[in-house]
Amino acid sequence: MSQRTAPIPARHGVTPSFLQLPAGDWPDLFSFLLERFAHIPAKTWRSRLEKGEVFDHLGRPHSLASPYPANRRIWYYRETEQEVIVPFEADILYRDTRLVVADKPHFLACIPGGRHVQQTLLTRLRSQLDLPALTPIHRLDRETAGVMLFCVDPACRAGYQMLFQSRQVQKEYEAIARFDQSLVLPRIHQSLLREEPGRFVMREIAGTPNSETRIELLAQRGHWGRYRLLPHTGRKHQLRAHLAALGIPILNDPWYPRLLGDKAADDFSAPLQLLARAISFTDPYSGKTQRFTSARRLDWPDAD
Structure with missing residues (x-):
């Protein structure tokens, strides 16, 4: 078994996490975990160790009395306290021996991270389809809905990712944002995007x-427009940052044009009006031209 191979299987669709332990003289593993993960209550690590849910590099469970295994790797399953249920489901648009294509709802994170573990699209699909090795080929923001690709066969993932890296994938998005009659459309918007140090947002x-x-402008209704967005590059928050920079931030965006912060975790009342409408590419293994289109729609706001 290589150092990178997990000695324990995925559980409920979640692959185990690992930590490479440094040299040190902690009296036991429990003491180290309390210091290293000070934000996690001591009772949580005590419970995990008592139940044998922290494993050594060979997959053997540690206990509360385990000495500190310096320079070794430990494995465990990430958990969150009182994870909020996302009451929306993804639809499967396509499935074969290499690909799964899902139509992601708003508010559902793509992969485990932060406060989202079970309530992620990857975790749900792994469990729903009984595909523990399923991996994402690209990402969508948690707030964004639409078409997302996953790889079934790990040996094929690099081939699909290369399509994205070499810009051989055509991505089409839709958004609802303020209508500005002074803005000349269609247009190509280019800019240098950088992440603000210590913050979540991108700035030009x-x-x-x-x-x-x-x-491109697809339709207008009062003060609002429905736009088609065709990204040539794939920077973080690119579409959201570009429209905000043009003075037409996407409807219900909590981060642009100014940092407003997250809403309550269980507030699903105002989804970001951004949709990954379609994705097209030539399959590197079958040679077939593929196009997948979301069945979801964006809702116009009230007239006022």
Whole structure:
């Protein structure tokens, strides 16, 4: 077994996490865990160790009395306290021996992270389809709905990811945002995007562009427009940052044009009006031209 191979299987669709332990003289593993994960209550680690839910590099369970195994790797399953249930389901658009294509709902994170573990699209699909080795080929923001690709066969993942890296995948998005009659459309918007240090958001700054989006107006209703967005690059929050920079931030965006912060975890009343409408590519293994389209829709806001 290689050092990177997990000695324990996925559980409820969640693959185990690991930690490489440093050299040190902690009296026991429990003492180290309390210091290393100070944000996690001591009772949580005590319970995990008492139940044998922390494992050594060979997959053997540690106990509360286990000495500190310096320079070894431990494995465990990530958990969150009182994880909020996301009451929306993904639809399966396509499945074969290499690919699963899902139509992701708003509010559902793609992969485990932070306060989201069970309530993620990857975890749900692994359990629902009995595919513990399923992995995402690309990402969508938690707030964004629409088409997302997953790889069934780990040996094929690199081939699909190469399509994204070499920009051989055509992605089409839709958004509802404020209508500005002074904005000339269609247009190609290019800018240099950088993440603000210590913050979650991206900002445009002066310099050679590293992001590009084609923006088209599909329809207008009062003060609002429905836009088609065709990204040529795939920077973090690119579409959200680009429209905000043009003065037409996407409806219900909590992060742009200014940092407002997260809503309550169980507030599903105002989804971000951004949808990954379609994705097209030539399959590197079958040679078949593939196009997958979301069946979801964005809702126009009230007239006022």
